[in-house]
Amino acid sequence: MATAASPFAGSTREPRYTKVAIWLHWLIGLAVIANIGLAMLTEGMPRDVHRAAMGVHKALGIAILALTMVRIVWRLLHKPPPLPESISRWQRSLSRIVHFLFYALLLMLPLSGWVWMSAADRPIDVFGLFTVPSIAAPDKALAELMHERHELLGLTMLALVVIHIAAALKHQFVDRSGIPARMNPF
Template structure:
């Protein structure tokens, strides 16, 4: 059983905080989008307003995380990880960053094209980035949903991989992102 103990093997506190904040926000947003469909109109609208604002917060936090990552190198993976696992991990993380940017952007463009402003938790309105256009709104609605389902699959895969490393490989990989 290999272990990860030295300080260089852990992410920084900022990276760990951003990881968990963004991760929990993404899971909450997936729940808001998927579990509120059958609610009465007013409840659904309130959930979708929270979904949109949370999506914009995720976009901002992701940009901060990318900037942090450019300045602060990630710890190396454990030596016990197989080459294919390293490649899969790099690809999954790259895909996460792509989705964490494209998903909120597609929602923003969709809402702009649908002429439905995004209210950021009652604090201010986020300006539209395109003019009203029903065709664009319809296309972006479909693309946004496809990206959301891709994000859901990636989140499930990420959690499954983390649990595999913790309970099957027992390589303590989770300790790299443990906030405690």
């Protein structure tokens, strides 16, 4: 059993995130990776293939936004498990910064796409279930600006995903810290 001085003393298992937090993490993470792939890998494909992929990309972006809002509410109501004491101060600080950036990008990226599509007067159909209402009046200059911002945010997200995966692999195979097990759905 853990002592007050050390939440991991005498324990062979690290505290874990809740099942809801774990599943939201993996659903959002896989959706983000799929969306980055859809945007980047279909760029040079025939117009009809690219257009179909972008329809899925937009719908998935709205789903990511909704799941992120659920995750933020869940996170506010359920404290995440503490990091092991073996994690250095600089890694703890970097972890907080990366998590903040993820949440910011998980909101800003789909919102920028939504504003872009609204300003371009292109409705977003969510998997044939409903059409998302516009949040900006048609405006060609705004559409072009948001297109640029959306792509920049997407590249930033890609870099952050790569850093996150590299850090998880380092913690698992180099440090053997057990941190990745906290998010293992199985």
